[in-house]
Amino acid sequence: MTQQAGSSRLLRGINESAALRLLLDRGPLTRGDLRELTGLAKPTTSDVMRRLQDAGLALVVGRTSGGPGPNADIYDVNPDAAYAAAVSLQEKDSTLVTAICDLSGEVRARVTTALGEDPVRSVTDAVRKASRAAKVDRLDHVQLGVPGAHHDGTIRFVHLPGWSRPGLIDDIRTALGTELSVDNDVNLAATAERSRGIAKDADSFALLWLGEEGLGLGIDLGGRIIRGARGGAGEVGYMPTGPDGDFQDLVGGPAILELAREHGITADRAATAATDERLLAPLASRVAYGIAAVVAVLDPAMVVLAGEVGQAGGAPLAAAVGAALRELSVLDTEIAATGLTEDAVLLGALDTTLTAVRTALLSRR
Template identity: 40%
Template sequence: MAGTAGTPGTPRVLRAMNDRAALDLLLEHGPLSRTRIGKLTGLSKPTASQLLARLEAAGLVLAGGTTEGRPGPGAQLYEVNPAAAYAAGIDVTPDRVLAAVADVTGRTVGRYELPTPGRRAVTPVVRQVTDALDGAVKAAGLARDDVHRLVIGTPGAFDPGTGRLRYASHLPGWHSPTLLDELAAALPMPVEYENDVNLAAVAEQRLGAARGHEDFVLLWNQEGLGAALVLGGRLHRGWTGGAGEVGFLPVPGAPLVRKVSRTGSGGFQELAGSQALAGLARELGVADVPSGPYTEVAAALVARAARADADDDPHRRLLQTYATRLATGLASLVSVLDPELVVLSGTSLTAGGEALRDLVRDELEELAASRPRLAVGDVTEHPVLRGALESALATTRDEVFDTSR
């Protein structure tokens, strides 16, 4: 085969492509035999054997157990070496910084939560991040230098033009113009930043309800109400990173707010955000509204309402009214973007399950011309953190699994 090593079509590049295909198959299916890898990749047995020997020598795969249940000796099984690389994710809210470390297979090996209560950042943000990361690294039995890449998810978004966090004035300490430089200086690994709702969409696209979908909207309702827009398989972030900040969207029936200055100050947020649920429940005659943090109260009310059957039950009226309010804002997104799928995520939506999903779908059909499929999010355990890990792992695998380097 003619050409210079490293150019398209040369043996080196083809080997690297086959290596990556085999590694991806091992990640997807778990331990596989040489014969099975050969069948799935279309490679001959000798070529598959050479490939596995090469990956084992590079520390990327391990020879594990053997196949069972067939006559004769079992075939050797191979799996991705979990210790080939590690990646980390951090989920930031006003109340806590949650960090986790995953091995290259995606298994979480360490997690740590750092409470950050209060309206002022008592501990500097850089220290919060490093303390949370170090806690997760220690829980994993690793050192900070073992982490290949870190992705941090926050409300709002860092403006690519200024480097400052926008749309998240409720996050104390995170608005310094030098913050990103300070974090880069304090951490030994590459660091990326992403909007929290965007990361929830990454989690759903890779692991959950949006797998296989190139065009979808994720509607999020938890601490705040927002959306993630995935168009052509890629996140659409907007010019300043603010695409999907639908909490500020003016909608019928909501107060008109002329100054956007804080979380929850927009029309859609006031109409259907988590903090509106307790007041709405009381207006509709729900007698036993629980007390506590508004996110927990909202999820409890929605879960209880989803179990109500009788149309005259105040809880049922709450679910119907909530669905109408959600559809009122969602109709604008659907009308402009015409997505294939809408994923409902965040505790104030997933708590309603299919009952809420069906009501929102029916209301949306009355308000918008297009008819996207609606699905309840599958990734319900720390979806922002899971998305941060998946994002960090994707880049880490691209680098570590590239055997042409």
């Protein structure tokens, strides 16, 4: 009898997880829709939906009308069943951008706060301010994006006071009192490009972040972000390009502005300079030089140009880089401009934190 009871509980959990996943991915749905998609019997489907409602995970959002047969309840996930936060550290202006979303993925609030002297207090204050704006009193997961790598609880390559202190991640997690994950900002941008941008259907791709301040490479192989043994995969700004320089010296923001001046272009931002036709060929030649090394090692199906410079240069810069790359590489690699116009890092952090919350909910059924 004990074994049968255990098996029954396991089966109920499997059925509830299946129904909840369908509501998350394809909702709203009627019980008829759920029966068709899961193959469950009518009484079983009714029982599953009752339990999900009792657990506060699903609710009735309407009724069908005007069709053959009786009207039917329409179910969807309860957006207030869980909340998550995404936090993006903006090194260039020493701020934190924080967004709160509910279980449906709707963003309830977004706030920008200045960094203080203590990173722990800066993050916790930012999350609490955003939570108040969203009228949320609990969080199930927080995703922090940083312009650097992290390994063994320590963030590296972030040039802000206190952010490379050993044990910082654990201290932030303790102060928040909830689950916390940390990832490189370019990895998060690649996550957003995969879920929302031009790389949706790519088997594999690399996202080259051409920023005003720094460079980075997000590597997506078959839908999996490659981070490396110590979280440093993709730190291409440090990639040597000769005995006296690295890739940052070729296509970092200051280098692009210097290149612009050499071609008679006056601009106060690298992204502005990248829109000038006179800069396309010389800038593309430099970008292609670094991409050729990436392609030789990874052979991605596509390389996406992102960041402030990649976004501003758009399709013309991507086309020029593609032409320059064909002169350097024997591999035929598509070069494309990012398909995102919003803050890609924050979008990727939202996607990641929401996935973590949904996975945890499904595993508990």
